[in-house]
Amino acid sequence: MVYRVIKEGGANVVEVDCHSCKYSSSLSDENCRKELLEIIAKEGKIDRIKLNHYFVKIIEGESLSMLFEISKFIEKISSMKLNYCSDCIFNKEINSAIEISKEDPLKSFLNLLNFFYKLKKPFILKKEECAKCRDENFEKLSNIIKNFEKIKHFSYDNIRAYIRPIFFDTSIEFTPPNDAIFIKSYEIKKERSSIKISLYELKRKAEKLYFIIPPEYNISLEELKILIKAKEKLSKHRPSDISFMDPERAREYFYRFGKEKIIEIAENIKYKIDSRRIDFLAETFAKYTSGFGILEDLLADKTIQDIYINAPVSYNPLHIVANGEEYVTNIYFSENDIEAFSSRLRSLSGRGFSEAAPVMDVGLPEYGSRITAISPPITPKGIAFAIRRHASELWTLPKFISCKMLSPLAAGLLSFLVDGQATILIAGSRGAGKTSLLSSLML
Structure with a gap:
């Protein structure tokens, strides 16, 4: 397996060339799995694994942590010395577990776990010295089982990869998390295609999941x-x-x-x-050459008001606000995406965007939106973007009241202050509605 270690946005990335490989570039293939675990054991500190094929697979986060844990187990079991003689009734089972540890480490662990449970049960020993042998092996196995107990909950199917065709730089998760609860789905019609959107609730997060797979x-x-x-x-x-x-x-x-x-x-x-x-x-x-890539699909969804791309982009999924609710998406941008996106914004605005000019604000009239970009030194972790869609209807104080965002008394007080030409400071966090309130006071 040909690979190289590169730096990508400050992360150590193992880039594996799978084009010449005759296997499936999948962890379900024991040959790929074995070679990948050998790379992990050899390289040590890795933040991301990229399997380059026509469909690129990226492994990081919890999935990569699982592989590290499995790699440590293989190293431990391969170096473990058990005391048993040729007459030992579990000789065959122990050797079998060790032999398959590199090809199928999860099966190896489960075999050892079964062996461990057998040792706990009383049975007739052939020789007197077998009792001492059993006790010594039991203690060693007990330590391994204790240290790697969470492996028994692992599954190769749970080691998830972000996938993208090699033509694109944006990665997406093709399946929702196991704890996702389906809410609803709908379609966005475009001129030459349609996009299916699914919304989910997440048990482990307060925000919901906006799940999209572009055609x-x-x-x-x-x-x-x-x-x-x-x-x-x-x-x-x-x-x-x-x-x-x-x-x-x-x-x-x-x-x-x-x-x-x-x-x-x-x-x-x-x-x-x-x-x-x-x-x-x-x-x-x-x-994907002169346009905005997958962002065009999001901007085609009229329910979306805001899109946030936070730095570092490789580790942060794209976030949106749709119908007033916050969602995390299954979309992950790459550093190449950000560079290309920044270049297009420079071209559209005709302005610089660098450390000397770290803020850029550009209108996207085609999509009825505006985009604000910030870069280092304002953001130490890289370039970030915020896209906001212009409201189809202007906000007014009566509209705030009807949406129960302001009480009639508060709206009346604000109107009274404006009529009296008072100075008003409007402050709030991102997406709080500062601009909307300001525009309502100016009408």
Whole structure:
């Protein structure tokens, strides 16, 4: 297994090249599992594992902690010296557990656990010295079982990975957490596709889960290869005009370029694809080269008022506010996403965004939103963004009263103070409604 260790946003990342591997790049495959655990044992401190294939898998957090625990168990069991003779009735069981520890460590642990329970039960010993042997082995096994007891609750299926096609940099969780309770689902219709949204309650968190899988994340392997080849052609392309430099015309330019190359590549590899699918792939190509990627899907959902991208992006899922409620999403941005996003905002605004100018505010009239970005030294952990959708209806004091956000007495008092030209300070946390209240007082 070919791999390298790189720094990514201050994190130690093991990047494994799975393209030449004949296995499935999955932990359910014992060969992949064995080699991956060997890498963990060898490298020590790792913050993230990235399995690079046509569909990239990223393992971190609790899932990576499970792998570290399993790796420690393998190291311990492999170096363990048990005292038993050739006549020992459990000789075969012990050796079997040790032998399979690298290929299937969870099964190995369960076998040892069963052996441990057998030692606890009274049984007839063949020889007198067997009692001493049993007591010594029982103590050693007892320590292992105690130190690694939580392994018995592990499952390879619980080691979850964020997945993304290699064409994209944004990762998503493809399945909701085990403790998620389904609330409802709905669809967002777009010109060339539709997106299914599911909402869940989470037992371990106060906020709810906004679960989205964009249609381009379910494309076939052949279509993914076509997009990759189209992107390679784009990197070698020398434009004959400068229309692609105009932010307003760039989207159409990249759409036409993508469509032309997708048709050409599909014909070369003799892959049958209909015109509707070509349009979808061309739109996807433009979306992730000159557009805002998965953010476009979120901005297409009219229930969303705010989108927050907090630093460091690799460890923080994207957060939203929809219908006045806070949600955590199944979306994880990468550092590449943030750099590309920042570049597009610079292009749209025509302003700098760096340590010398660490704040940028840009309007997105196409989506009826505005975006504010901040970077170091204001945010020591990296670039962060806040996107706010403009309200379709202006807030007024009567509307605040009808929504039970202000009492009639409070609204009357504020109106009286404004009429009296009093100085008013409006303060509050992010998303508290400062701008909405200010606009209502100005009407």
